[in-house]
Amino acid sequence: MPSTTDTGRNDEPTTERASTARRTFMAGLGALAGSGALGTTASARDGHGVGGGRTRNVILLVPDGGSRVHDTAARYYSAYQDDPAAFPANIDDVELGIDRADAVGSVSTYPDDPDGQLITDSGAAGTAIATGQKTYPTAISVDHAGNPIETVLERAAAAGYATGLVTTTQLTHATPAAFATHVRSRGQQEEIARQYVREQDVDVDVLLGGDRSHFRADSRKDHADLIGEAEANGYQYVETADELAAAENEKILGLFTETGHFDYSLDRTDDPDTTQPTLPEMTVKAIEVLESRSRNGFFLMVEGGRVDHAGHANDPAVVPEQVEHDAAVNVAMEYADGPGFGRGRGPADTLVVTVADHETGGLVLARDSYHMDWEPIVDQEVSQGVLAAELEPLSSVEEVKTHIEARTGIDDLSTDEANELLDDPSAITGRDSVVNRRAGLGWRTDTHSATDVPVYAKGPDAIVGHFGKHQDNTDLVDGFDAHLNLR
Ligand SMILES: [Zn+2]
Structure with missing residues (x-):
């Protein structure tokens, strides 16, 4: 059968080969389903590889509202915490998760706002990162007409990759929602919850975040018991860090607050009775589960969602919040460097990318003098x-x-x-x-700002260079797609 992949020509663009591979894979999956041989999604995944034999993973980490300034602040904080007496001479002894990147670049963040507004929000920015298309602020992976735009997570799930979304905000908040749901306004959180659970063609294997109220029959307007439906669909449902740690390698829905977001990292650490897991704990668990669920590999998005909220509040708690996010980045970098967590089914090529969706607060490492005290x-x-x-x-x-x-x-x-x-x-x-x-910590605003945000990437040589330059936030997805051979 002649096709672009069978000619053996070596000058074909990767994307062409990838889309051919995807069509071939989807056709094979369809034939299996038609013959009745398709038992479960997981077993179908076992028989196929779209990554040329090697498992391929993408771990994307988003410090919502972060920036180069937040990264610098995390470095100073870590150095001072490690040894106040040696500060500031020990600043360059700090090794953050982001320091393990092979490529550093930046992205523009402006939305496609009808009034030409430069300052974006997590809806438009999340949509840009997840789909490669700009849209209007508050949109969740829909265009101006309200049409859904396919996301990289959806393409990955359709191609047999395991997928996961992890956040310290409400699970129905804008950033995770932009990867797997489609609504005209980020405020439609009950609809976002409904789409997570009922749109089974998306099939997100790991969903971890806050706020049960949008999933519970007694608090939803339509009285749908989405938690019960998820359990019927094969999800293990957990509500505490201990339950998460004990969860087996099934699909997991974890909702760790009754309403609202997780507490700030600082407040969680201060509360001996907290039942909320840390972002690094959730990242480890998500990787373990996803690793075991597909031979092809996985796409995982992890959000440090409360960096943004501390920024809006002009709260110095933003710094430990950024430090916690960086610890999750370090988990991903460690995973990419190592042999895996032992639940995978062969050698893996893991691409780790961390990029903020926008900056929040106009954070400045100065006020009105040369004085700073950490x-x-x-x-x-x-x-x-x-x-x-x-x-x-x-x-x-x-x-x-x-x-x-x-x-x-x-x-x-x-x-x-x-x-x-x-x-x-x-x-x-x-x-x-x-x-x-x-x-001596300064803030310029209690809103978002229009500055470029940094991108840090680690991964195979063939792909990591895509991230080592300045580009638009809509260009990031090309790197994810190329690594996973999605189009
Ligand atoms: Zn915000």
């Missing part, structure tokens, strides 16, 4: 919102001073500052909070 940022034990709630019941200047010192290490709070907090505990939050001022 001690209050490293010593803060909780986010500013939690600290404000803790200050609420206090009734004296001395109590306020004692509590601020216990929670932030700041031991020179003035009586005026303490009085202000006594009158209005919310003064501990926001751009001009005492930790921001003492640290």
Whole structure:
């Protein structure tokens, strides 16, 4: 049978060979299904390879609202935390997850806004990364007319790859939603939940995030029991970090909060009773499960979703949040470097890419002088919102001073500052909070900004160079598709 792949010509573009391979694979799958030989999706996956014999994986990690400044802040934080006495001379001893990249580039983030607006949101930016097409802010993988745009995760699932979405936000939030669902507005979270569970042709094997309310019969407007439906479809459903750790290698739906997002990393670490897993823990589990579910390989998106929220709040908790995301990047880099977690079925070529969808907060490593002090940022034990709630019941200047010192290490709070907090505990939050001022940490906005964001990539030589340059955020998907031979 003559075809472009059979001619043996070596000057054909990879994409042409890939699309031929995909058509051949899909035709084979169709024949199997027609003959009744197709038992389960997993067994169908076992018999095929679209990656030329070697398993191929893509792990994409998105620090929502991150930037080069956030990366620098994570480096300073890690160095100061490691050895305050050696700081700043030890800054370049720090090895972050991103430092293991083979290629570093950047992307533009502007959306296709009807008014020409430059500043994007996670809907339009997530759509651009997942589909390669720009759309309007708030859109979730639909075009201006509301037509669904196919995502790389959907192409990967159709080609027999295992797929996963992991986030510290609501599972129905914009970034994960843009990879597997299609709605006109990111606010349609009940519809996003419905599509995750009922659009079985998408078949996301691992779904981990926050907020059960959009999946539960007693809180959904249509009273659909999406958790029960997912279990009937073969998902193991878990609600706590312990349950996640104990889960077997089945499809997993994990919803770790009743409503809303995960707590900030800082607040989770401070709470001995937390049942929420960390982002690195979820990343390890997702990789383990996906590795075992397809011989072809997998596509996994991991989002550090609360970097963005700390940015909106101008909260110094943004730095440990970025550090946690970087630890998940390190998990992925470690995996790409190593022999796998032992549940795969052969040698793997893993492409790791980390890129923010946009910057949030206009974060600046300075305020209005040459002064910066990392001690209050490293010593803060909780986010500013939690600290404000803790200050609420206090009734004296001395109590306020004692509590601020216990929670932030700041031991020179003035009586005026303490009085202000006594009158209005919310003064501990926001751009001009005492930790921001003492640290010399600056913010320009409580919204997103229009700056380019960095891209870090590790993977086989044949593909990693795609990410080592400046390009548009819509160009990233070509690299994912090429690595997985999707088109
Ligand atoms: Zn945001």
